[in-house]
Amino acid sequence: RSSIAQRILDGETLIVYDGQLLKIPQSWVDAHPGGSLALLHFVGRDASDEIQAYHSEHALKLIKRYSVGTVETDEHGSWEALVPPIMTGWIRKPASNGTKEWYNESSTFVPLEGTTDILLVKRDDFGVEKGPTLSNLTPSPTSLSLKAQADHSAAYKLLHKRIVDAGLYKTPYLTGYGPEVLRYTMLAGLSAYAYYKNWLMTSAALLGFTWHQLVFAAHDLGHMGVTHDWTFDRLIAILIADWIGGLSIGWWVHNHNVHHLVTNHPSHDPDIQHIPFFAISPSFFFNLWSSYYKRIMPFDAFSKFLISLQHRIFYVVLALARFNLYRNSYVFLVQSAFDKKRARGGRWTWWLEVAGIAFFWCWFGSVLYGCGSWKKAFMYLLVSHIAASPVHVQIVLSHFSMSTADLGPVESFPHRQLRTTTDVICPPSLAFVHGGLHLQVTHHLFPRLPRHNLRKASMLVKEFAQEQGLVYAEFGFAEGNSEVVGVLRGVAEQVGIVGRVAGAEVKEVIER
Ligand SMILES: [Zn+2]
Ligand SMILES: [Zn+2]
Known part of the structure; x- marks a missing residue:
């Protein structure tokens, strides 16, 4: 050693x-x-x-x-x-x-x-x-008990074998993605129909719902969870994310893999790094460095102000979150423009993404232009983007109310994932609204597993958790929302306290 x-x-x-x-x-x-x-x-x-x-x-x-x-x-x-x-x-x-x-x-x-x-x-x-x-x-x-971590890890390997043996890595194209593709086409078709009928806000909402559904498909593909072939999955993902959605799948995968591996670590997981808008732990009061974004996340007067209100502005910020995704996507594409070292995709994925984003702004730009006036175009932009935003609620529900502690490098993979992630309980008939991501715990343990098999796999994971004495966290949708808002309120209240005590006492507050 x-x-x-x-x-x-x-x-x-x-x-x-x-x-x-x-x-x-x-x-x-x-x-x-x-x-x-x-x-x-x-x-x-x-x-x-x-x-x-x-x-x-x-x-x-x-x-x-x-x-x-x-x-x-x-x-x-x-x-x-x-x-x-x-x-x-x-x-x-x-x-x-x-x-x-x-x-x-x-x-x-x-x-x-x-x-x-x-x-x-x-x-x-x-x-x-x-x-x-x-x-x-x-x-x-x-x-942590080293023996318990070794046991969790050994049991996880057996669990993985059970999942492979149960055939759960086989993608159910017809029964799983058949209805999905039908839904996407129907939503997009209805949106186009409404547009030609000049029912602009109906069309905008339907377009937003289409994007909302497509994000989940892009997520599956980004994890190689559909055809399990990198090139095929990436090609379809670029079509969906870049050409139809105007977002970079390359950026999203780059970001998402890190999220999956160091889940809920304040300095390392980009999915909880939302200064100046949100802080889910008082750790963010310390001007943390992000090893993902390679910059300081300043807890300045502006952040303090917004974070002291974060539980009130939570849904408003999430409703507009898609605009931030454009920024992140384009920054990533610019930064990776000269990156010639990628083993997969190399240059062609970059060019295809850039072409896709140009195509997106052409078609979406002409949709906006066709609205007739800048006021209508602005409303169309806003409504379509807000209608696509429940996906962000889904993402934060899975992690914002869970542990952000760092238990060190001896913590096993299954222990970390179960500690930082929660499911949202929902009936199978509504699973499509969550895009299968309500089964986030099982998804984090088996990220390449096709989405439509997560429910079956989650039964096995729950057995595993029980045997290993681990908690498989799950909340109802309403309860999950109030948990997250509660965490945000708790941190927001601490901003006020921190404002009143001197530097040396800050630590004490954090301990409470
Ligand atoms: Zn996650
Ligand atoms: Zn994922």
């Missing part, structure tokens, strides 16, 4: 998989279809469960070629995890001579002594080392 730690400090990307030590070459870190962060968050850790959940049989065979030997394990048969350098703010950056060297992008901040939480904040330029040290890689003492 100490020699592996030293090699990590020397700059190697080492990950444990199935008792083997994988040495990932830098070229693959840059080319990894799931993004480089997906690898960096597992340096020094056993990623067997995550790797199996995210890769096809074929990819799993290829992964073994990076093996450079076996690792020693503890009495439970587990690898004793190290803290990945990125978790303490260290990444590899190209130096002036072309080689990669360590770069400290942020400093660490431990909000509560004696816990495993590590948050990232603005880099403290004073006394920065040249690279991470052994103390960066050494986890704080954990309150």
Whole structure:
């Protein structure tokens, strides 16, 4: 273990998989279809469960070629995890001579002594080392039982086998996607019909509902959960997300994989990083660094003001959230314009996405132009975008009221996912409204599983959770909403308290 730690400090990307030590070459870190962060968050850790959940049989065979030997394990048969350098703010950056060297992008901040939480904040330029040290890689003492984590992990592997054996990875095209495609066509057709009849607001709402439904299909495809073939799934996803929806699927997958792997970590999961609008934990009061966005999330006067009202403006902000997705999409496409290293898709997906977005603004632009006046066009834009927004409510319901603690690198994959994720209870007849994402817990454990099989799989997952003494969280829709609003209100109230106490006392407030 100490020699592996030293090699990590020397700059190697080492990950444990199935008792083997994988040495990932830098070229693959840059080319990894799931993004480089997906690898960096597992340096020094056993990623067997995550790797199996995210890769096809074929990819799993290829992964073994990076093996450079076996690792020693503890009495439970587990690898004793190290803290990945990125978790303490260290990444590899190209130096002036072309080689990669360590770069400290942020400093660490431990909000509560004696816990495993590590948050990232603005880099403290004073006394920065040249690279991470052994103390960066050494986890704080954990309150988790290592034996229990090893048991959860072993049971998860058996659960995965049961799911494979039950044939749940087979996509039910006719019974599953048949009705979906019918629904999409009907909604889009009705929207067009209403438009030609000049029932503009009806048309706008129906267009919004179409987008709302299509987002879920793009989500399935982004996870390779439909044909399970990267190229096919990505082609259809680009058609849906970029050409019809005006959003970048490349951006969305890049963002979403990180969300799935470091779920609900205030410094690492982009899906809970919504400063200045929302903070689901008082941790965000500390001007945290985002390892995803590569910037500080400033808790300034403007954020303080909005967050003190967040439980009241919650639905208004979500209703307009789609506008933010355009911004994120286009920023991503601009930033990845010169990225030639991707193993999958390479240049063609980029060009196809850019062409799709140009096409989107042509057709949607002429729809708006055809409304007749700028006032009507503005209302059409607003209504269609608000009608597409319940998807955002769905996404936040699954995570906003759950734990945002960091239990350290020894926490097993199933334990982390069950702790940070909740289902929304809904009758099968309404499952389409949630796009299958109400079964978020099972989706997080088996992200490539076709959406229409999640309900069957969730039965097996619930058995697993019960056997393992883990909580499978689920709320009714109304209850889930009030839980989330309650969390937002709690944090909003703390903004007021923090405003009144001096800096040194801030910590105490957080502890309460
Ligand atoms: Zn999620
Ligand atoms: Zn997902």
